[in-house]
Amino acid sequence: MKRVIWLIGSISVFVLALSAYANADSQHYFAFTGEQHIAKALALTDQQKSEIKRIRSELKNTRQELRSRARHKNLFALDPSDSDYSAQVSLLADEKAERMKTKMLAKANAEREIYQLLTPEQQEKFTALKQERRKVRKMAKRKARIEMKLRRKLSCHDTGDAICRCCAS
Incomplete structure (x- = not known):
């Protein structure tokens, strides 16, 4: 029982610390999830906004194309009793790896293009925003x-057992 109370207390302190960190700076990660918020934070010009919108649209189209290609071939559609089952699985794995590589390269190229559109001051702020986003994501995962x-x-205490696995040790 003491462990449960200690764990609940620890989590509540962690959540309070996380919310204090997020509120300490009004420009935290959650404010930068959309295009308008990024544009506001970086003070983008109208030309920069339209170029970024075009780049993101191209990236979205690339991802949709890759997704549509992936739907046509499915591992579960293969018959394990076929003599060339392993070769078919290997081929599907290679195709998926190639799609993932293409997706990653498209995202990296889009980010590079956006970065090159920015002024040096905006580039510094963009880099700082990315680092902050990483920290918040890491904290959210934790x-x-x-x-x-x-x-x-x-949940183990909801079973009604007199002694459960976690409490027995």
Whole structure:
């Protein structure tokens, strides 16, 4: 019981620290999820906004094309009793790897194009925003792991058993 109370207390302190960190700077990650927010934070010109919109549209089209190609071939549609089953699976794996590579390269090229559109001051701010976004994502993942552990811990006590696995040790 003491462990559960300690764990709940720790999580609440972590959540409070996370919200304080997010509110400390009004320009935190959640404000930069859309185009308008990024444009506002970087003070983009109308020309920059239209170019970025074009680049993002091209990236979206590339991703949709890759997604539509992926839907036609499915591992579950293959018959494991076929003599060339392993070769077919290998071919599907190679195709998926190639799609992932294309997707990653398209995203990197789009980001490079956007970065080149920016002035040096905007580039510095853009880099700072990316670093902040990484920190917040890392903290969110950590929070999710802690919450999952807590849910698992509490769910074992819902069984009504006198002694459960986690409390027996």
